[in-house]
Amino acid sequence: MTKDLTEKDLQQFKTDLDEVPASKALARAVQQNGVLKSSADHTFLKNLDRTFSVEVETDSVTNQKQSGRCWLFATLNTLRHDFAKKYKVKDFQFSQNYNSFYDRLEKANKMLETAIELIDRPDDDREYLAMLQWGDTDGGQWANGAALINKYGLVPQSVMPETYNSEKTREISDVLNYKLKNDVVDLRAHYQAGATEDELRGDKKKQLAEVYRMLVYAFGQPPVSFDFEYRDDDKKYHLDRDLTPQEFFQKYVAVDFDQYVVLADAPDHESNQNFGIPSQNYIFDGKQVELANVGLKSVKDAAIASLKDGKTVWFGCDVGHYSDRQLGILAAEYFQKAELFNIDLTITKAQRLATREGECSHAMTLTGVDLVDGQPTKWKVENSWGDKVGEKGYFIMSDEWFDQYVYEVVVERKYLTADDLKVVDSPAKALKPWDSLS
Numbered sequence: 001m002t003k004d005l006t007e008k009d010l011q012q013f014k015t016d017l018d019e020v021p022a023s024k025a026l027a028r029a030v031q032q033n034g035v036l037k038s039s040a041d042h043t044f045l046k047n048l049d050r051t052f053s054v055e056v057e058t059d060s061v062t063n064q065k066q067s068g069r070c071w072l073f074a075t076l077n078t079l080r081h082d083f084a085k086k087y088k089v090k091d092f093q094f095s096q097n098y099n100s101f102y103d104r105l106e107k108a109n110k111m112l113e114t115a116i117e118l119i120d121r122p123d124d125d126r127e128y129l130a131m132l133q134w135g136d137t138d139g140g141q142w143a144n145g146a147a148l149i150n151k152y153g154l155v156p157q158s159v160m161p162e163t164y165n166s167e168k169t170r171e172i173s174d175v176l177n178y179k180l181k182n183d184v185v186d187l188r189a190h191y192q193a194g195a196t197e198d199e200l201r202g203d204k205k206k207q208l209a210e211v212y213r214m215l216v217y218a219f220g221q222p223p224v225s226f227d228f229e230y231r232d233d234d235k236k237y238h239l240d241r242d243l244t245p246q247e248f249f250q251k252y253v254a255v256d257f258d259q260y261v262v263l264a265d266a267p268d269h270e271s272n273q274n275f276g277i278p279s280q281n282y283i284f285d286g287k288q289v290e291l292a293n294v295g296l297k298s299v300k301d302a303a304i305a306s307l308k309d310g311k312t313v314w315f316g317c318d319v320g321h322y323s324d325r326q327l328g329i330l331a332a333e334y335f336q337k338a339e340l341f342n343i344d345l346t347i348t349k350a351q352r353l354a355t356r357e358g359e360c361s362h363a364m365t366l367t368g369v370d371l372v373d374g375q376p377t378k379w380k381v382e383n384s385w386g387d388k389v390g391e392k393g394y395f396i397m398s399d400e401w402f403d404q405y406v407y408e409v410v411v412e413r414k415y416l417t418a419d420d421l422k423v424v425d426s427p428a429k430a431l432k433p434w435d436s437l438s
Helices: 007-018 023-039 042-048 070-087 096-117 126-134 142-152 170-192 197-219 245-252 296-308 337-341 349-354 399-405 418-424
Strands: 226-231 237-243 260-264 273-276 290-293 313-317 362-372 375-382 394-398 406-412
Touching: 023 337, 042 375, 042 394, 070 096, 070 142, 070 313, 070 362, 096 126, 096 142, 096 170, 096 197, 142 245, 142 260, 170 197, 226 245, 237 245, 260 296, 260 418, 273 418, 290 418, 296 313, 296 362, 296 406, 349 399, 375 399, 394 399, 399 406
Parallel strands: 260 290
Antiparallel strands: 226 237, 260 406, 273 290, 313 362, 313 406, 362 375, 375 394
């Protein structure tokens, strides 16, 4: 049998299509409206009313705009709502741009440091190529945010506001990664010419000084100290002078990130195992990226316990599947794609991860859940895509979507069972950069 398609095959495909009921009408609908709208089951919307039995009071949403900083926005969102309530400052925001600056600088250091560590590897070495591919993007993990805040502190958004480049990162990312790969080439050439490790690290410092200059041009100069001046919701004036970002964090936020853990539901990996992702640790002495793979029930139970206690929850998910950005809907049941095309789209969560169809592509914040007879039916989600989508920026997620497309949550240790704490506190098994969770 030939490997290529034949004219006979094509004719049979057409004959099979002609036998599908209403195929012409369905084709017109999809061609005119697209897959999502054509597959939407509007009768399911009755299950997505935006009333929740458990709901944390929050402020207006933030907007990451054309950047990949969802993980950082979600991290700061979990902090800003508590800050706003404690100090009576409605819609307060920390400067995402401030932490973004150091995020990109630290990633540049990580890339160049890894290049030195792998300096004698061949050009087609898998780890070396993974380093080049990872590069210096604006994506990240919750632990990266915690490490950045612990090292560099926080500042209010007014102290270091967004710039064109922080809100639209592609241009600076392109030139930054081009420059860093040029630097890697130079390091390897210097090594081939006989440079010592100390000399290579001297090269690295010069290269990072250039990166620092690029970031100042793109994002602005990070403040060394600032005055925290504001008027609270009661119209009372406040002024706290000459604070460093670290002093501001310790005085006004003082969160102990060591009390937080990442719980995962990754059924393609060993259950009840703590995993580490060293390739994504770019502050070497900072909080490390670890995921305790305790399974879906533990993930949900801990998230619900946190919400009941008035604490929002950072979570990582695969937002591109079965979602309507404009309506703010995350629901596999709402989009009947298999029925529309009369095909089998059955694939498990484990199989999606194993085939790389599934990935943790976006981070948001859980702010509510609707419990019926103690079981979740839907969840309230704070996104960072501005207030023009969803309901003023808030999304609604069906519990089935949570089951299929949520991979991790960040909660305080106190919400975990004793068995789950054992997993969290066990030595982390290091995953390779090309692992499905990396």
